[in-house]
Amino acid sequence: MVASYWETARTGFLAFVGVGALALLPLVLLHYWRFGRVEPRRAFVLYGLLAYGLVALALIFLPFPADASRLCQGEQMLSTVPFQWVTDMRNNMAASGQSGITAMVTSSAFLQQMFNVALFVPLGVVLRKAYGKGPLAVVAIGLGVSLAVEVVQYTGNFGYYPCPYRISDVDDLISNTAGSLLGWMIAPVALVVPRLPDSTDATAPTGTATVPRRLLGLVFDLMLVAVVAKLVLPADLRWALGALAVARVVVPAVARGTTAGGWLLRYRVRRDDGSAANPLRLAVRELLGVTGLMAYAVVVSPLIDNAALDLAVITLVVVGTFVVPVFRRDQRGWHDQAAGTRVLLKENGDVRTPTPVERPHAAPRP
Incomplete structure (x- = not known):
């Protein structure tokens, strides 16, 4: 599972390299038009968000199904039971005859949820450290972004595919939102993310x-x-x-x-x-x-x-x-x-x- 995530993240980063090169000149012109200069911290944060967004989208939506005709097989592609992953984790552990903390933290259900949490941690960090957002705003933004992702998945990428190829899960909403809040909590120690100056200080x-x-x-x-x-x-x-x-x-x-x-x-x-x-x-x-x-x-x-x-x-x-x-x-x-x-x-x-x-x-x- 880690290997597949790594390959998908690599695809997203390569997309950022191409898109970032195309966006460089418009970004410079936009900053210069607005502030009379290119504010380094704002440019760094914007480029960082661009890289994070493309990698996150790649991890969420890739790989695309090779044969769309095989999607509609009657599977349940919507999960509305909160914390269903806990039940799935217990069932997997019971089926394999394993128990204990080690078995729990290495189970695929647990790792999947931890990945969903980690995926939105950078969003919470940037929203607080760079833009000064409070916890309620970070939770609302994290929930909104996650909900938008689930809607896109459930609609088969807005009808591009005849059926969803990823399960839309309420647990993903919970995990993503929790990840945003966790990012807000650890933002003060995220030294790599700068606090953006006010527009008056940047001009x-x-x-x-x-x-x-x-x-x-x-x-x-x-x-x-x-x-x-x-x-x-x-x-x-x-x-x-x-x-x-x-x-x-x-x-x-x-x-x-x-x-x-x-x-x-x-x-x-x-x-x-x-x-x-x-x-x-x-x-x-x-x-x-x-x-x-x-x-x-x-x-x-x-x-x-x-x-x-x-x-x-x-x-x-x-x-x-x-x-x-x-x-x-x-x-x-x-x-x-x-x-x-x-x-x-x-x-x-x-x-x-x-x-x-x-x-x-x-x-x-x-």
Whole structure:
């Protein structure tokens, strides 16, 4: 029985790998649209629930019957007697001439019910630890989900099969609900499940320039440099690199932190406190960011000819500049953190400093 459960769980996990890959981009876009960032704990919990749900569904419904015509054989596919599994366990033990605790806990009836309990424990853990639900809400949700499963089973997956291929059992409702409550009870020690922050704590501060906006501004700067290099400068990448340094360091130093792309997208590079960033900070920021990556590609990489190091540098800069900010409230990458800068929106020619979102007074969680 354990081997069959393992194989079914493996099928559910493989389904999660495929579905999870398809859901990754929509999840990122949804979080960014709602919060202005991807909150790591919320993303972790959502992905965990997706994995748990698909594995649980696989364990509940798989394997599907190979021959649907052999289903309707007159068997009783509905059990409405509470704790019938206790009677079944005793009958099995009596038939095999066994007794005692060892025989009880190794009987198929007992193991089946313990499996039904364990199946819903993660649901109770997540509902309490991540979402702050109380015991009554957890019991109600666990009972509702279990009841929905039993209805689907009893209707032959809503009529897809002519007859049910799994028994709909009131004991399953009891065991699943008990599992949800057990999960609620042990949730405080489930360290792997984070408590989700309030939406106000997950949202990027007002006035922070988002990563897509800054990326568009960077693309505009690069296009402008490419046009200038093509029309004006000698055909040498080092001249183009110099033009990029001017566009990304010198111009912001004299234009209050604004590049050509920043002017178009209405954002500026400022210090942490919103004041003007000096040229040194701007130079450090660019050296550790895109301009530094371009300098490495044009000057350093041809000299050392090391593909592994090239890949490591590209990965480090891309992750630090564009991936890390997606998960941070202040949208600052490693280059911003090292330089003590941040990218802020402009309003009417002035910089709008990020302001914390006021948190409403909420009732204490149980």
